Amino acid sequence: MAAVRCVDLCKTYRQGDQDIKALDHVSIEIEPGGFVCLSAPSGGGKTTLLNAIGGLDMPDSGEVWVADRRIDQLSKGALAELRLSSIGFVFQAYNLIPVLTARENIEFVMQVQGVPAAERAKKSMAILEEVGLKGLEDRRPAEMSGGQQQRVAVARAIVSRPALVLADEPTANLDSKTSDELMTLFTELNEHHNTTFVIATHDQRVMGYAKRLIRMLDGRIVDDIEQHAA
Amino acid sequence: MNIVMRLAWRNLWRHQRRTWLTVGAMMFANTLLVFMISMQFSMYGLMIENTLKLFTGHMQIQAPGYKDDQKMRQTVADIVPLAASLRAEFPDEKIAARGQAFALASSEDRSYGIGIFGVEPEFEPQVSSIPGLIKEGRYVRGKNATEIVVGAVLARNLRVGIGDELTLLGSGLDGSFAAAVVTIVGIFDSGVVDVDRNIAQIPLGAFQDIFFMDGAGHQVVISAPTLDAAAAVLPKIVAAMPPGSDLVVHDWDALQPGLKQAIKADMSSAFFMYGILVILVAFSVLNTQLMSVLERTHEFGIVMSLGLKPGQLGRLVMLETTLLGLIGFVLGAIGGVLLTSYFGVNGLSIPGMEEMAANFNLPTRVYLEATPLSVVIGPSVVFLFTLLAAAYPALRLYKLHPVEAMRTN
Known part of the structure; x- marks a missing residue:
């Protein structure tokens, strides 16, 4: 069973009086425990593909399967x-809730999942330690550096141990050292917990960490390479 | 406090000035509503008390059917002993017996048809303010004295004064001719033209003699210490009626149906004004919450991508509004109670009212009272409309698409 399977996905956007093909008959299959980078220039379709896999955006045609569920036909609530249960998201702009502390940001998703308070506290403290933010749990996003915020965002995405993590340009706002630390963290999670990662990026250094590199151009897959991670 | 509650609370204070402005609008409206409604209820209480105090009392014991068709023969037998036994049984209540007949009152020059009331002079001042409204002379004394007090308008119409005699001609209980000559000992001025023109009072004993009542009368008037106490004592009075008696006990509402209607009419117009105030506050909340939702569209997109359903986001917005409304409720209610309490201690005098009230034997200052109902009713409606106003911004979230929301800055 594939972790992610996309079959003949098409998605067209209307921009002004022009139709932009964001996905043009895209088909991919990603195995569980995969560590895949989607690489494309701006407008190449990588974010659209990531959004389609995460059920944030619907394709015009084609099928999207996550684990054994076809998700392009699910309702808003089911998505x-x-x-909530199976997918973690990491965004370029961190996207933390500004009025909550680091620990509360991480616990927020668990609370929605219905995790008991004691378990939430235990898990959030453990994950903060795992991402190297022990001692910063009571800081709000505005009181943390970009790298620290991104780590909180990662902690929020993985605290419930989702089978799939989707990251959209996660290192775009980070310096090279912090980027390396983040990618190392992703790699460890991938290896230790068999979490599947799909990362959209145009950062060559990030691509170097991937086991598989999919290049896209104008909404089409132009290259799909297995590689030895850095 | 769980995280969702904490999130809602902190979201409120992202824009402190805006939140305080909205809370301020609610607080102002709630304070005003509590004060105005308390004042209105206090005024109504005073209005009812003063109207009933003039003549009607809080309740009356009558023969069946007498209230709607006041026939001479519908009597309460042995009315004086009945009133005396009730006074003994209900020492906190003021009780007086009356008889009522219609007669032609003639002076030397003129004649008018009037209502003659036989009263117990020692007890009547406890249930009616008319004895205290004597402007000339004095009130009637004794049980059988052939003396009379008349209203100022009637005295003017008959062209009579203190010491003049009036001839009363009427029909007795047995249908026989009833006639008497009585001396005017007092003239009262209640300020109510109908009362001052149509009513005269004589001692009950004399009334029973003139109209051949054989110890009977028509009304036992009862006044309780307060209107609330009257409601509580009414069933006890009913239970105290002589065994086998068919007498009925009417409360003030039945005796003065127009009074409640007048209050209802006044309340309708006042509540219309309050409604406008509440709607203005609701629009203020709608504006705040709509702004708050629109400026957080990006953030809502993020939390939706994390797995929050639109309904959960809607509930978050409603929770924020609930907290906002509760702050306005509590602060406004406190403000309203404080303002009302100030006028409860110092009294409120409406310009021009003092002189008028003094003329009519009414209190010159109204002492306001904040009751649980007057404190809760206004702020509750504001709170309800606040929630309704937030429903639109909350419902908008159901249409939100995560990707489009995240593109919003």
Whole structure:
């Protein structure tokens, strides 16, 4: 059973009086425990593909399967349930909730999942330690550096041990040292917990960490390479 | 406090000035509503008390059917002993017996048809303010004295004064001719033209003699210490009626149906004004919450991508509004109670009212009272409309698409 399977996905956007093909008959299959980078220039379709896999955006045609569920036909509510239970998101702009502390940001998703308070506290402290933010748990996003915020975002994405993590340009706002630390963290999670990672990036250094590199151009897959990670 | 509650609370204070402005609008409206409604209820209480104090009392014992068709023969037998036994049984209540007949009152120059009331002079001042409204002379004394007090308008119409005699001609209980000559000992001025023109009072004993009542009368008037106490004592009075008696006990509402209607009419117009105030506050909340939702569209997209359903986001917005409304409720209610309490201690005098009230034997200052109902009713409606106003921004979230929301800055 594939962790992610996309079959003949098409998605067209209307921009002004022009139709932009964001996905043009895209088909991919990613095995569980995969560590895949989607690489494309801006407008190449990588974010659209990532959003389609995460159920954030619907393709015009084709099929999207996550684990054994076809998700492109699910309702808004069912997609939200799927994201809550099985998918973690990491965004370029961190996207933490500004009025909550680091620990509360991480616990927020667990609370929605219905995890008891004691377990939430235990898990959030453990994950903060794992991402190297022990001692910063009571800081709000505005009181942390970009790298620290991104680590909180990663901790939030993985605290419930989702089978799939989707990251959209996670290192775009980070310096090279912090980027390396983040990618090392991703790699460890991938290896130790068999979490499947799909990362959209145009950062060559990030691509170097991937086991598999998929290049896209104008909404089409132009290259799909297995590689030895850095 | 769980995280969702904490999130809602902190979201409120992201824009402190805006939140305080909205809370301030609610607080102002709630304070005003509590004060105005308390004042209105206090005024109504005073209005009812003063109207009933003039003549009607809080309740009356009558023969069946007398209230709607006041026939001479519908009497309460042995009315004086009945009133005396009730006074003994209910020492906190003021009780007086009356008889009522219609007669032609003639002076030397003129004649008018009037209502003659036989009263117990020692007890009547406890249930009616008319004895205290004597402007000339004095009130009637004794049980059988052939003396009379008349209203100022009637005295003017008959062209009579203190010491003049009036001839009363009427029909007795047995249908026989009833006639008497009585001396005017007092003239009262209640300020109510109908009362001052149509009513005269004589001692009950004399009334029973003139109209051949054989110890009977028509009303036992009862006044309780307060209107609330009257409601509580009414069933006890009913239970105290003589065994086998068919007498009925009417409360003030039945005796003065127009009074409640007047209050209802006044309440309708006042509550219309309050409604406008509440709607203005609701629009203020709608504006705040709509702004708050629109400026957080990006953030809502993020939390939706994390797995939150639109309904959960809607509940978050409603929770924020609930907290906002509760702050406005509590602060406004406190403000309203404080303002009302100030006028409860110092009294409120409406310009021009003092002189008028003094003329009519009414209190010159209204002492306001904040009751649980007057404190809760206004702020509750504001709170309800606040929630309704937030429903639109909350419902908008159901249409939110995560990707489009995240593109919003």
